[in-house]
Amino acid sequence: MMRYVLVFLIFVFSMFAKPVIVVSIPMQKEFIESITNDYEVVSLINGGIDPHTFEPKISDMKLIGDAVAYFAIGIEFEEKYLDKFKAQNKNLKIYNNDKNIEKIYSNHNHDGHDHSQWNKHVWLSLKNAKIIANNIYESLQDINSVNYDSSYESLIEKIDSYDLKIQNLLKDSKVKEFVVFHPMLTYFARDYGLIEISIEVDGKSPRISEMMSVVDGIKKNNIKFVFAQREFSTKSAELIARESGAKLEYFSPLDVPLCESLYKFSEIISK
Numbered sequence: 001m002m003r004y005v006l007v008f009l010i011f012v013f014s015m016f017a018k019p020v021i022v023v024s025i026p027m028q029k030e031f032i033e034s035i036t037n038d039y040e041v042v043s044l045i046n047g048g049i050d051p052h053t054f055e056p057k058i059s060d061m062k063l064i065g066d067a068v069a070y071f072a073i074g075i076e077f078e079e080k081y082l083d084k085f086k087a088q089n090k091n092l093k094i095y096n097n098d099k100n101i102e103k104i105y106s107n108h109n110h111d112g113h114d115h116s117q118w119n120k121h122v123w124l125s126l127k128n129a130k131i132i133a134n135n136i137y138e139s140l141q142d143i144n145s146v147n148y149d150s151s152y153e154s155l156i157e158k159i160d161s162y163d164l165k166i167q168n169l170l171k172d173s174k175v176k177e178f179v180v181f182h183p184m185l186t187y188f189a190r191d192y193g194l195i196e197i198s199i200e201v202d203g204k205s206p207r208i209s210e211m212m213s214v215v216d217g218i219k220k221n222n223i224k225f226v227f228a229q230r231e232f233s234t235k236s237a238e239l240i241a242r243e244s245g246a247k248l249e250y251f252s253p254l255d256v257p258l259c260e261s262l263y264k265f266s267e268i269i270s271k
C-alpha cells in the first residue's frame with residue numbers, strides 16, 4: 001500500500017514540478033530567480049568550490065538530461081562540457097550569458113609562445129552584471145515568450161543603484177589599490193578606476209620575492225586590507241598581511257546576492 005502511495009505522490013509531484021534550468025554559477029541562479037519563479041534553477045558550482053578546476057559529476061549530467069536549458073558564463077569547464085551536455089540532452093537549449101561582454105585579456109608567456117586568455121571573472125562587475133541580466137532576460141524570453149519586463153527592469157534598477165552607491169563610496173577614498181589572492185576583480189577595478197594587485201601569478205603560488213614586492217606595494221600605498229579566499233589556501237595571503245601590517249579579509253567570487261557582495265567589498269576597501 002505504502003508503495004502505491006509513494007508512486008502516486010511521485011506522479012503528482014512530477015506533474016507540478018517546474019522545468020529545470022541549469023546554470024554554471026550562483027549569481028546566474030540569483031538573476032533568473034529575481035526575474036521569474038517559473039523554473040527550478042540549479043547552479044553546478046556553489047560556494048567553496050574552485051570554479052577554474054570544476055568538472056561536472058555524474059549527478060550533474062543526469063540533471064542536465066532533464067533540463068530545458070543550460071546558461072553558460074564562459075568559465076573553463078564549459079569549453080569541454082557544453083558539447084557533452086548537448087549530447088546528453090538533444091532538446092537542451094544552451095545560452096551564453098557572457099555574450100556582448102568586453103573581455104579583458106591578460107598576456108603571459110609560456111615556453112616562448114603567447115597565451116592570450118581572457119579573465120574569466122566577468123560577473124564580478126556591475127557593468128557586466130547588467131549585460132548578463134539582459135542576456136538572461138533574452139534567453140528566458142526565447143525559452144518561453146512570457147512577459148518578464150517589470151521584474152527584469154527592477155533587477156536593472158537594483159544593479160544601477162548599487163553601481164552608484166559603490167561609485168560614491170570609492171570616489172572619496174584615498175586608497176586606489178586593493179590586494180586579492182588571485183585576479184578576480186579585474187573588471188571591478190576597471191569599472192571604478194582602481195588598481196588590482198594579485199598575490200597569485202598566472203595560477204601559480206607566489207615566490208618569496210614576489211610576495212615581498214606585494215608587501216612593499218602595500219606599505220608604500222598604505223593599503224589596509226589583504227583579501228584571501230576560503231576556496232584556496234590562505235597561507236600566502238596570511239603571510240603578506242602579517243609582513244605588511246595589513247588586515248586579512250575574505251572575499252568569495254561566488255557569493256550572492258552579487259550587488260550586496262560587491263558593495264561589502266567596496267565598503268571594506270574604502271575604509
Ligand SMILES: [Zn+2]
Binds near residue numbers: 052121182183184253
Ligand atoms: Zn577565479
